[in-house]
Amino acid sequence: MTSPTLYRATILHTPTNPFTDADALHAHDDGGLLVDGGVIRAAGPYADLRAAHPDVPVTDLRGGLLLPGFIDTHVHYPQVRVIGGLGLPLLDWLDQCALPEEARMADVAYARGVARDFVGGLLEAGTTTALVFGSHIAGAVDVFFEEATRRGLRAVSGLVVSDRLLRDELHTTPERAYAEGRALTLRWHGVGRNLYAVTPRFSLSASEGILEACAALMREFPDVRFTSHINENGREIEVVRDLFPGARDYLDTYEKAGLVGRRSVLAHNVWPSDRELGVMATHHCTAAHCPCSNSALGSGFFPLRRHLDAGVPVSLGSDVGGGTGFSLLKEGLQAHFMQNLMPDGVPLTPTHLLYLATLAGARALDLDGQTGSFEVGKAFDAVHLSPAPGTPLDAVFRHASSPERALAAAFATGTPADVAGVWIGGEHVHARSEVQAV
Ligand SMILES: Nc1nc2[nH]cnc2c(=O)[nH]1
Numbered sequence: 001m002t003s004p005t006l007y008r009a010t011i012l013h014t015p016t017n018p019f020t021d022a023d024a025l026h027a028h029d030d031g032g033l034l035v036d037g038g039v040i041r042a043a044g045p046y047a048d049l050r051a052a053h054p055d056v057p058v059t060d061l062r063g064g065l066l067l068p069g070f071i072d073t074h075v076h077y078p079q080v081r082v083i084g085g086l087g088l089p090l091l092d093w094l095d096q097c098a099l100p101e102e103a104r105m106a107d108v109a110y111a112r113g114v115a116r117d118f119v120g121g122l123l124e125a126g127t128t129t130a131l132v133f134g135s136h137i138a139g140a141v142d143v144f145f146e147e148a149t150r151r152g153l154r155a156v157s158g159l160v161v162s163d164r165l166l167r168d169e170l171h172t173t174p175e176r177a178y179a180e181g182r183a184l185t186l187r188w189h190g191v192g193r194n195l196y197a198v199t200p201r202f203s204l205s206a207s208e209g210i211l212e213a214c215a216a217l218m219r220e221f222p223d224v225r226f227t228s229h230i231n232e233n234g235r236e237i238e239v240v241r242d243l244f245p246g247a248r249d250y251l252d253t254y255e256k257a258g259l260v261g262r263r264s265v266l267a268h269n270v271w272p273s274d275r276e277l278g279v280m281a282t283h284h285c286t287a288a289h290c291p292c293s294n295s296a297l298g299s300g301f302f303p304l305r306r307h308l309d310a311g312v313p314v315s316l317g318s319d320v321g322g323g324t325g326f327s328l329l330k331e332g333l334q335a336h337f338m339q340n341l342m343p344d345g346v347p348l349t350p351t352h353l354l355y356l357a358t359l360a361g362a363r364a365l366d367l368d369g370q371t372g373s374f375e376v377g378k379a380f381d382a383v384h385l386s387p388a389p390g391t392p393l394d395a396v397f398r399h400a401s402s403p404e405r406a407l408a409a410a411f412a413t414g415t416p417a418d419v420a421g422v423w424i425g426g427e428h429v430h431a432r433s434e435v436q437a438v
């Protein structure tokens, strides 16, 4: 475990939900966090903490912003190398870009390289916890958890299962899905920072039999998480309707199997019915909003206001590789743009964006007792944004009239190049390599 450290920085976090609490943003120009054993033991003005703990070594992070580590609630590990397949709608993009690459994960050596690229990409973007769509290949899921463990990421992931309409190499059977999922759960769930997520790809590629196998796993391991896709694209929704003639709607395909609960995260939900929103709210099931992906694949505008009015929790996802990169700053900005462009959009402030990128994700994963904000008793999961001198963001930071103004600029123009350091459970898991001036 790490020794006690006092972090000094401009600190911002949202210990509550700004969609329901006008005072959700907590900002300290010269704040302090006392961290011991990876856990935040005290928080407040730096001067007060220094006076109370005069002998503890100080890590001075002034000149930037210290935020809770970002929480990406929808991202695909095998797709990191196919980011950028722009201009195709979902089902064509899957056929032409994503699925051929996902089939390559049968080669474990290849999967190892992909896992390194993927976990490195998350950490460099400031993501400290991620709900990760694993691979259809069990060996490649092991490789992912090994790499997440090596780098210290908080990973929630599992075997992706499908038994129709993808490619033969990616199909399994309900029996094998259950057996491999069970073995992976026993190997990884609750081991270190890892948690297991039962993950049927989407109802289009999942028979009732395989959804039932997923449900059997969840009954056996009631604290695993559940994730899948829903209501992303018009054509996809039509096919699901044809495949499940007895279902009331898309959500019903998961609901009938007993897969919708407070530890369920459904990605996209661009085209929900009122019934679906009502059921998601009743079960505290989260919608993971992936605005860059929705734009890149032309999926549509996420009806955030309808989700909020119905009481459905919403978090953010990068959806790499349908999405365009790992930065949740960029996802926040794109969410803001899209709401601005909608007739009934929700005006999103920097405080909303910070919440969506942090505590909302922790709540979606039922990890808000451990991460998502800087409250005493939580793990020290943090991202230090400190732009390189001479960049426009550096100029804004140096002249910002308030921490909130600097936060707005971080969402507007920040990138992984501005992530100077990342901590998970008090461990310094990423430090930006400084480019030498020539
Ligand atoms: N965006 C996205 N949607 C999906 N629906 C089923 N699989 C996928 C995927 O890989 N990406």
Ligand SMILES: [Zn+2]
Residues within 6 Å of the ligand: 074, 075, 076, 229, 267, 319, 322
């Ligand atoms: Zn996805």
